[in-house]
Amino acid sequence: MPMFTTRSGGDHVTVPEERTGVDPAVFREVIGHYPTGVAVATGFDDDEPIGMVIGTFSAVSLEPPLVSFMPQKSSRTYARLAKAPTLCINVLAHDQLSLCRTMAVPRGDKFDQVSWHVSDWHAPALDGAVAHIHCSTHSTVEAGDHLIVLCSVEAMAVNRPVTPLLFFQGGFGGFSPCGTATRGDAELIGALRHADSARNHVERLAHDLRCEAAALVAIGAEELTTAVSACGGTASRVAALGERVPLTPPIGEAYVAGARTEVVERWLAKVSPAEPDLVEHYRSRLASVERHGAALSIVDPQERAAYDRLLDALREYSSRELTPARERAVREALAQTRQFFEDVELHEDGTYDVGAIVVPVRSPDGDISMVVRVTQLPSGVGGQQVKDWIRTVKGAAAAAEHDLGRSCGPGSHKAGLRDQLLWYESDFPL
Ligand SMILES: Cc1cc2nc3c(=O)[nH]c(=O)nc-3n(C[C@H](O)[C@H](O)[C@H](O)COP(=O)(O)O)c2cc1C
Numbered sequence: 001m002p003m004f005t006t007r008s009g010g011d012h013v014t015v016p017e018e019r020t021g022v023d024p025a026v027f028r029e030v031i032g033h034y035p036t037g038v039a040v041a042t043g044f045d046d047d048e049p050i051g052m053v054i055g056t057f058s059a060v061s062l063e064p065p066l067v068s069f070m071p072q073k074s075s076r077t078y079a080r081l082a083k084a085p086t087l088c089i090n091v092l093a094h095d096q097l098s099l100c101r102t103m104a105v106p107r108g109d110k111f112d113q114v115s116w117h118v119s120d121w122h123a124p125a126l127d128g129a130v131a132h133i134h135c136s137t138h139s140t141v142e143a144g145d146h147l148i149v150l151c152s153v154e155a156m157a158v159n160r161p162v163t164p165l166l167f168f169q170g171g172f173g174g175f176s177p178c179g180t181a182t183r184g185d186a187e188l189i190g191a192l193r194h195a196d197s198a199r200n201h202v203e204r205l206a207h208d209l210r211c212e213a214a215a216l217v218a219i220g221a222e223e224l225t226t227a228v229s230a231c232g233g234t235a236s237r238v239a240a241l242g243e244r245v246p247l248t249p250p251i252g253e254a255y256v257a258g259a260r261t262e263v264v265e266r267w268l269a270k271v272s273p274a275e276p277d278l279v280e281h282y283r284s285r286l287a288s289v290e291r292h293g294a295a296l297s298i299v300d301p302q303e304r305a306a307y308d309r310l311l312d313a314l315r316e317y318s319s320r321e322l323t324p325a326r327e328r329a330v331r332e333a334l335a336q337t338r339q340f341f342e343d344v345e346l347h348e349d350g351t352y353d354v355g356a357i358v359v360p361v362r363s364p365d366g367d368i369s370m371v372v373r374v375t376q377l378p379s380g381v382g383g384q385q386v387k388d389w390i391r392t393v394k395g396a397a398a399a400a401e402h403d404l405g406r407s408c409g410p411g412s413h414k415a416g417l418r419d420q421l422l423w424y425e426s427d428f429p430l
Pocket residue numbers: 038052053054055056057070071072074075076077078103104105106107167
């Protein structure tokens with residue numbers, strides 16, 4: 001294999017051409033089934049910023065730090081980029097498709113249309129990119145109609161830790177961690193119909209209890225989603241429609257307690273750390289929630305800051321920009337919030353701040369299909385008041401169950417009537 005030295009001083013290697021019987025269309029088709037990230041390689045040719053989109057960016061070596069990309073030999077943009085002393089590899093974010101399209105077109109005024117700045121390593125850095133990797137050309141390998149450009153990394157930083165833009169089968173898309181992927185339309189519509197039966201009851205709860213009330217439905221096995229929400233009193237809307245809550249201990253206990261064994265075991269399998277004592281603790285907490293028919297979380301005023309961190313973690317989980325690394329961090333943060341999900345004995349003369357009351361709603365086939373949740377309740381109330389609220393939320397959930405039975409089949413009518421009575425008559429000491 002012939003080897004020779006390039007103008008820039010690095011090694012220039014030629015890979016010998018080998019004829020194979022692969023049809024170019026088949027090559028494209030098969031390679032298109034492998035997804036790539038999308039980056040823009042930028043640099044200055046004299047003082048003019050130059051850039052090209054690359055789907056071939058790759059990490060090569062840690063020691064020494066090397067990366068690579070593969071421009072077409074015929075690329076006029078790369079011919080100019082090769083002269084830049086420092087290159088910047090800009091890893092594009094999921095919301096930078098239009099920037100990608102602008103940078104992929106062979107024209108001179110691309111940088112007038114995008115937001116960028118001159119980095120400390122004197123390369124054009126695109127604003128909003130996930131990461132900036134500053135490097136210089138180490139060596140170039142000729143490989144068929146492309147070059148393999150090996151670069152030494154000089155500096156690198158994550159600029160915006162959001163999900164990246166991906167290229168797959170000729171189209172652009174984003175990344176969804178397994179388990180939080182968007183569900184099919186049919187499943188979503190079915191779940192939303194279920195939640196619709198809770199709408200009136202959720203609105204009434206919000207009004208009567210002067211709080212935020214919501215119905216959350218299960219979409220898939222891993223999370224609940226806010227499908228209906230309403231505010232009363234001075235409560236403000238925190239649970240936006242579509243907000244997602246992970247079924248990760250200690251979160252989601254009202255949905256899991258009393259659910260089918262596989263749902264319970266899947267939830268318990270996520271206890272972190274997976275110590276037998278802790279798993280047993282959660283198992284008995286589920287039994288207690290099932291017995292009481294409601295999950296109550298109480299916030300000690302001294303723990304308000306920790307509770308706010310729990311709400312922040314839930315908000316971050318629900319954001320669409322969660323990367324797998326952040327999702328792991330958020331799940332770990334949630335695992336630290338066990339203290340808000342302990343059994344509490346309510347005393348008449350006690351004073352309580354309620355974080356949430358959550359009650360399950362069963363579908364006519366007996367499965368738990370959603371939960372009704374109230375939050376932002378007035379603080380500093382007595383034990384009897386909390387018990388009254390629990391009874392009211394249970395009544396609302398029972399009424400939603402009744403409506404669900406009516407809308408889902410004749411066999412459920414009797415059970416529905418029984419549940420409706422609960423709305424008025426029951427008393428549930430917790
Ligand atoms: C998603 C995507 C990935 C691309 N990856 C590469 C690549 O790895 N190598 C390359 O030479 N061109 C790649 N291109 C094409 C170039 O970005 C650009 O269109 C081309 O360089 C313009 O022609 P010019 O280089 O002659 O100016 C890619 C384009 C897109 C949209």
